[in-house]
Amino acid sequence: MSILDFDVQISPQFSAEREIEPHFNREPSNTWAAFFWRRCEAAEDIEFLGANFARAVEGTVEYVEGRLKELCEEANDDMVAYLASKPDQKASDIVELERLQAEAQAAGRWRLPPRPTPYTY
Numbered sequence: 809m810s811i812l813d814f815d816v817q818i819s820p821q822f823s824a825e826r827e828i829e830p831h832f833n834r835e836p837s838n839t840w841a842a843f844f845w846r847r848c849e850a851a852e853d854i855e856f857l858g859a860n861f862a863r864a865v866e867g868t869v870e871y872v873e874g875r876l877k878e879l880c881e882e883a884n885d886d887m888v889a890y891l892a893s894k895p896d897q898k899a900s901d902i903v904e905l906e907r908l909q910a911e912a913q914a915a916g917r918w919r920l921p922p923r924p925t926p927y928t929y
Contacts, residue, residue, distance in 0.1 A: 809833065809840055809887075811880050812917055814873050819863070826869050829861040830876050831917040834909060841920050843886035847879040860920040 811830045819825035836844065848856035854875050855863045864872040891899040 809836055809844075809880060809884055811877050814876070816869060824865050826864045826866065827861045828864055828869060828872050828876070829919065830880070831919060832880075833918070834916065835918040836920055837906070837909075838921060838924070839890065840883060840887050843890070844880060844883040844920070845923065847882050847886070848876070851875060851879060858923060860923070 810833045812833050813831050815829040815831060817827045817829075819827055845856075848854065848862070854872050857863060862872050862876060891902060894902065
């Protein structure tokens with residue numbers, strides 16, 4: 809996975825704040841997205857919100873974009889470690905599915921999927 813670009817919007821409530829949403833080279837799988845969310849939420853130097861965007865103020869947008877790219881690479885490393893922990897055939901199947909999806913979605917810009925909502929009973 810890689811980040812192609814960012815959608816940077818002025819926060820509707822505060823004009824100095826920016827909402828930075830990453831766009832990916834293909835649709836992130838839920839497994840990869842979970843690794844990325846964990847990395848973003850654990851990062852103490854950026855504010856990543858549940859709506860899948862980071863918040864920044866004017867002047868720090870480039871820093872936050874750079875950090876999101878770094879966290880994307882770290883999530884890639886987490887995915888590789890995850891695959892390495894699987895039996896060979898299962899890991900091979902996942903890699904083949906990822907390859908097919910990457911080829912099919914090569915020309916797109918993709919957002920993170922919505923986070924699963926925990927059910928309360």
